[in-house]
Amino acid sequence: MRTKNQLALAPWIFTIGFFVLWEVACRALGISSFILPAPSTILLAVWEYRIQLGYHALHTLWMTVAGFGLAVAFGLLLGMVLGSSRLINAGSYPLLVGFNSIPKVAVVPILVFWFGVGWVPPVLTAFLISFFPIVVNVATGIATVEPEMEDVLRALGASKRDIVFKVGVPRAMPYFFGSLKVAITLAYVGSVIGEQNASNVGIGNLLTRASAAFEVPLVWAALVVLAVLGVVMYAITAYAERSMTGWAQRSQMAA
Amino acid sequence: MKPFVDLHDVTHVYARAEDGVPAVKNLTLRIHEGEFAAIVGPSGCGKSTLMKLATGLQFPREGTVFVDGRQVEAPVKLAGMAFQNPTMLPWRTTLDNILLPLEIVEPHRGRLRRNKAEYVAKAEGLLEQVGLKGQGHKYPWQLSGGMQQRASLCRALIHEPKLLMLDEPFGALDSFTREELWCVMRDLHAAQKVTIILVTHDLREAAFLADRIFCMSARPGRIVAEREVAFPRPRDLEITYSPEFSALVHELRGHIAQARRAA
Known part of the structure; x- marks a missing residue:
């Protein structure tokens, strides 16, 4: 019971301790707020710019969720295709890996050529950067169906489709939800990159403008807002994972 | 013959x-x-x-x-099949695992939804025959290896196959x-x-x-x-x-x- 309480408290203690250390270090060493503002300064800035930050954060959230939603739909679909066909899997893998290796910030200018500055580039950047882990995980889950299980069903006259939908897809769900946690973080990175380079709103855009104007506290305040949003979105996907695939998390390791 | x-x-x-x-x-x-x-x-x-x-x-x-x-x-x-590895699906209850072949094989496939009770009764009957009476609601991973293998036999038999193939079904017990x-x-x-x-x-x-x-x-x-x-x-x-x-x-x-x- 004691260790359980300690475990529940540990994240809070560590987080608060981190900021306290930061504050103390800034004051003790007299670090200029231009180099590294103290948490109290940042917090004040967050309060001061709250309306602006809130407006831009909501926009970023919306871009991220839209890109992430596209990635989930497309990732599931492509993952199912790749998982059920060894030919398509082998054939398209180099293309996929090659595409995934391109830093997405390099793709943003092309998106701007195509769609202009606005909401489309951030959404598409978020989508492009985050669909890959979903595809790979869903495909792996489906492709690793036990051969015995496949034999049992095939001997009953099951079609490839039956096997994919009755066994492959449910089996891939833990992989899928695991990949969502990676994908949501990536989508977030993508939307901020998109906003920085090709949007007039959003935290990314706010960051670009604030840093150009040397408004250091605002830059830091925007970063803090980004971090908090990121944690919230991650927590939501982690919660979805736990509630959807409880059967896969019965090991002592996950407890 | x-x-x-x-x-x-x-x-x-x-x-x-x-x-x-x-x-x-x-x-x-x-x-x-x-x-x-x-x-x-x-x-x-x-x-x-x-x-x-x-x-x-x-x-x-x-x-x-x-x-x-x-x-x-x-x-x-x-044909029905059972292997050394019981290959139960962990996200389905034992009963739903046993009913799986019926979701594939005609004519059961077409009438499973409407006649669910009849099929469930049949599965319960099979479970009783193999000594697993009343265990259908459990997940396979809540059963011991021997019990999973019994359930696997039920799954192999639920659609009344004319041929039952057993590949070292008791090898791991x-x-x-x-x-x-x-x-x-x-x-x-x-x-x-x-x-x-x-x-x-x-x-x-x-x-x-x-x-x-x-x-x-x-x-x-x-x-x-x-x-x-x-x-x-x-x-x-x-x-x-x-x-x-x-x-x-x-x-x-x-x-x-x-x-x-x-x-």
Whole structure:
């Protein structure tokens, strides 16, 4: 019971301790707020710019969720295709890996050529950067169906489709939800990159403008807002994972 | 009696076999309807290949395979299978696992939704027969290995297959559980009148359960000996301690030893 309480408290203690250390270090060493503002300064800035930050954060959230939603739909679909066909899997893998290796910030200018500055580039950047882990995980889950299980069903006259939908897809769900946690973080990175380079709103855009104007506290305040949003979105996907695939998390390791 | 499963002069080479050595060669095997046949042999002798050939999961390079009077050109659809690994789906309850074949096989597939209660009752009946009464709501991972294997037998039988294929189904169990399941299998065979092909390493298991035992040679596999088992049914576990039973097991062991030496 004691260790359980300690475990529940540990994240809070560590987080608060981190900021306290930061504050103390800034004051003790007299670090200029231009180099590294103290948490109290940042917090004040967050309060001061709250309306602006809130407006831009909501926009970023919306871009991220839209890109992430596209990635989930497309990732599931492509993952199912790749998982059920060894030919398509082998054939398209180099293309996929090659595409995934391109830093997405390099793709943003092309998106701007195509769609202009606005909401489309951030959404598409978020989508492009985050669909890959979903595809790979869903495909792996489906492709690793036990051969015995496949034999049992095939001997009953099951079609490839039956096997994919009755066994492959449910089996891939833990992989899928695991990949969502990676994908949501990536989508977030993508939307901020998109906003920085090709949007007039959003935290990314706010960051670009604030840093150009040397408004250091605002830059830091925007970063803090980004971090908090990121944690919230991650927590939501982690919660979805736990509630959807409880059967896969019965090991002592996950407890 | 006409043969129910009829493999004639079958040779099979797996496409992915690197050395090109056939898994089975000139294999001929006839099993009658309702018969309990056991196939024993040294490991790697192509027993599992034989199962795949008889269910239409693989097609022979040479020779013919007939099941129920028809040449096998696609998965046979009238077979149930159970393996050493129970392969239960962990996201389904045991009962839903057992009902899985009905979601595939016609005519059940079309009428499962509307007649769910009837099928559930049938599954519960099977669970009772294998000694798992009232355990259907549990998830497979809440069951012991032996219980999962019992559930796997129920899944193999739920659609009333005419042919039941068992690939070392009791291989991973302790000897007490195994003997218990022998009796379950014996009673299921007596009750369901299904044709059973049991592939096993365990000679006592084959001798206790089967009407006829086929010994296979080492790879490339073919049948080197065929032995009727005359013990009257229903058989009691006690017969496994009789001198006749020991003699039979000893004789089978001789065939396997010879097959291993020849390899």
